[in-house]
Amino acid sequence: MPDLPEHLKKPFVNMLLAAADDKLFLGHRNSEWTGLGPILEEDIAFSSLAQDDMAHASALYELAGSIDGRTPDELAFGRTAEQYRCAAIVEVPDEFDWATAIARRFFCNHFDLLRLTRFSQSAYKPLSDLARRLVAEQQVHVTHVDDWVIRLGTGTPESHKRMQQAMDAIGPLAPELFEPLDDLKPLVDAGLYPGSDFTMYDEWTATVEHVLGQAHLTVQMEVGSPDDRGGRRGVHTQYLAPMLDEMCEVYRLEPKAAW
Amino acid sequence: MSKLREKVDLVTGDLESPPEEDLKGYVIFTQLKMGQPHLYAGYLDAADDDMALIFAREHYGQDQECVGIWAVPVEAVSGTDAAHPASHDIGGVEMYQVFIQARRGAGHVSAETVQARSPAEAIEDAQRIHTDPSKYYSLWVVPQHLIASTGPGDVIWRYSDQSYRLARGYSKEVREKWTKFRDEGSLNEYEKDDLKEAF
Numbered sequence: 001m002p003d004l005p006e007h008l009k010k011p012f013v014n015m016l017l018a019a020a021d022d023k024l025f026l027g028h029r030n031s032e033w034t035g036l037g038p039i040l041e042e043d044i045a046f047s048s049l050a051q052d053d054m055a056h057a058s059a060l061y062e063l064a065g066s067i068d069g070r071t072p073d074e075l076a077f078g079r080t081a082e083q084y085r086c087a088a089i090v091e092v093p094d095e096f097d098w099a100t101a102i103a104r105r106f107f108c109n110h111f112d113l114l115r116l117t118r119f120s121q122s123a124y125k126p127l128s129d130l131a132r133r134l135v136a137e138q139q140v141h142v143t144h145v146d147d148w149v150i151r152l153g154t155g156t157p158e159s160h161k162r163m164q165q166a167m168d169a170i171g172p173l174a175p176e177l178f179e180p181l182d183d184l185k186p187l188v189d190a191g192l193y194p195g196s197d198f199t200m201y202d203e204w205t206a207t208v209e210h211v212l213g214q215a216h217l218t219v220q221m222e223v224g225s226p227d228d229r230g231g232r233r234g235v236h237t238q239y240l241a242p243m244l245d246e247m248c249e250v251y252r253l254e255p256k257a258a259w
Numbered sequence: 260m261s262k263l264r265e266k267v268d269l270v271t272g273d274l275e276s277p278p279e280e281d282l283k284g285y286v287i288f289t290q291l292k293m294g295q296p297h298l299y300a301g302y303l304d305a306a307d308d309d310m311a312l313i314f315a316r317e318h319y320g321q322d323q324e325c326v327g328i329w330a331v332p333v334e335a336v337s338g339t340d341a342a343h344p345a346s347h348d349i350g351g352v353e354m355y356q357v358f359i360q361a362r363r364g365a366g367h368v369s370a371e372t373v374q375a376r377s378p379a380e381a382i383e384d385a386q387r388i389h390t391d392p393s394k395y396y397s398l399w400v401v402p403q404h405l406i407a408s409t410g411p412g413d414v415i416w417r418y419s420d421q422s423y424r425l426a427r428g429y430s431k432e433v434r435e436k437w438t439k440f441r442d443e444g445s446l447n448e449y450e451k452d453d454l455k456e457a458f
Contacts, residue, residue: 032263041303045317055419098266133418142412144313151306246262248288 004067004124005190011183012124012192013064015084017075018181018232019115020060021086025240026108027053028247030091030101040099046101049141056134065125067112077251081241082234085181089173091231091239099159099166107140107174110207114200121193141217146211153215164217173221174208175201178223179232270275272317282408285311286336287319288358290327296419297329299366305330308407320415328415329369330407331369338399339386345378345400355381356406357397359389367399 004012030050037043061072070078081225089107094100116138125201170228177202205221212219227237280305288297300319305311320328337345352374358367363450371388375381381400389395409415422428 036264036267039304040316041305041314044315048321051421051424052417052419055417055421059419093263096263136414137417140316144317147309147313183365216402229454 004192008186009067009179011187012246013068015181015184015187015193016064016067016127018085019119020057020064020075022090022108022112022177023057023060023232025086025090025243026105027051027057028243029094030105032132033096033101036096037055040208047142049105049144052137052141056137056225059130059134063130066126074255077248078235078255081236084234084236084240084244085129085232086236086240087173087177087179087231088237089170089177091237091243092170092173093239097162097166099152102145102152103163103166103170105141105145106149106211107170107177107208109138109145110204111174111177112241113138113142114204118195118200119192121194123194127192149211149217150215153212153217160216163215165197166221167217168211171221174219175221175223176230176232178204179228179230180226181232237240260384285315286331286333287311287315288329288331288367289315289319289322289325290329291323293326295413297369298329299368302333304429308332312409314409316409316413316415317352317441321367321421323425324416326415328409331401332405334401335401335405337382338397338403339382340397340399343399345382347377347379349376349380352376354403355385355389356403357381357385357401359395360397360399361395363396365396367397373400375400 027050028048030053033043034047034050035043037046057076058072061075065071065075089104092104094104113135116135117133120128120135122128123133149163152159154160177255178197180197184193184197188196201223208219224230231237283306285303285305287300287303289300290297300315300322301312303314303318305314306359308330312328315328315330319325334342339345353376354372355375355378356372357370359370360367364427371385373381373384373388375384378400385398385400423432
């Protein structure tokens with residue numbers, strides 16, 4: 001195991017947790033759809049992709065745990081709400097509105113593709129090795145969600161209207177994915193998280209707007225002030241705690257059990 | 260089960276907008292290893308080729324390790340079986356993919372390609388290659404340009420460990436946990452507690 005400078009371990013683990021937490025809750029929210037998908041085959045596909053998100057979260061938790069000694073289960077289920085680093089967009093319920101579920105995935109999937117690409121260039125080899133295969137898998141998610149966004153955006157007047165409403169509702173939450181994590185700069189400087197958030201943001205908005213253009217949809221997004229504390233710094237929506245309670249119900253019965 | 264789901268209003272009865280012509284049937288073939296033939300995997304419904312491939316990737320592509328997928332509209336399949344009658348209408352010469360079903364109940368497997376002016380002609384050509392009717396049960400032919408295919412670099416089966424999706428992966432995992440549990444000597448303790456509670 002290559003050495004990580006002692007003072008960078010905490011922010012590095014924090015960064016991995018942000019990525020894993022996003023995946024965990026996105027996967028959980030999407031798994032809520034199992035059995036309720038709009039058509040049978042999409043139900044299977046959506047559940048399969050949600051499983052993938054869980055697999056990605058699990059791999060990232062394992063890596064974080066290899067640095068700070070906690071198990072993936074402890075990291076996934078053994079923290080209090082304010083110790084999670086996920087963004088608000090993965091917390092809010094979609095009320096089982098298909099357009100909302102797709103809009104949420106759309107912003108998150110494109111963000112994750114870019115974040116994982118930066119991970120794949122990390123100087124920390126265990127991360128870059130892991131991220132290279134996650135990037136390839138993430139591409140599957142992007143292909144799936146782009147297809148739906150364009151299909152619904154350009155489908156019937158009804159599907160366009162509902163997709164646009166979902167973009168209006170979810171879009172404003174999306175830039176919060178970019179809320180800066182604590183002590184990120186030393187990681188960037190050390191090549192552990194190469195690239196810059198500004199470049200990544202430009203790339204993300206360009207891609208997102210390009211696809212939305214093809215889908216005849218628009219989105220209003222504004223970057224918040226760096227002083228607005230959100231999910232990346234442990235300030236969460238009202239929806240996280242109940243979701244956690246539900247997800248951790250079994251784990252909390254016997255935290256040391258190997259399920 | 261998520262508590263949120265208890266609040267979902269499930270729609271019953273007829274849909275507000277009728278689904279006619281929204282979806283069509285596709286036959287899916289999967290290739291398990293590079294260079295190997297494509298094997299019949301099953302059917303699915305999709306709006307078009309792109310959607311059929313996306314669905315097939317997540318459904319039939321996750322049944323086992325898989326490197327390639329073909330999606331063929333059901334109506335593009337002609338065969339020697341009654342379910343897929345072959346048109347005799349002569350058109351331009353085109354390439355047909357032949358699929359062989361070895362015996363009744365088996366899945367069709369991709370074989371050679373033939374050039375023909377109609378599906379019926381393609382079947383005749385294929386039968387000239389497969390002259391021994393005891394060696395196969397039925398033949399399918401599909402115009403090659405109607406086969407939608409995943410690309411060579413497309414990820415289908417994931418690189419991440421997904422063995423839990425498979426029956427064998429699941430039983431392996433349960434066995435490992437059981438062995439660990441037993442080896443820890445906790446079995447006696449467990450049985451003791453269990454008996455105490457039972458009586």
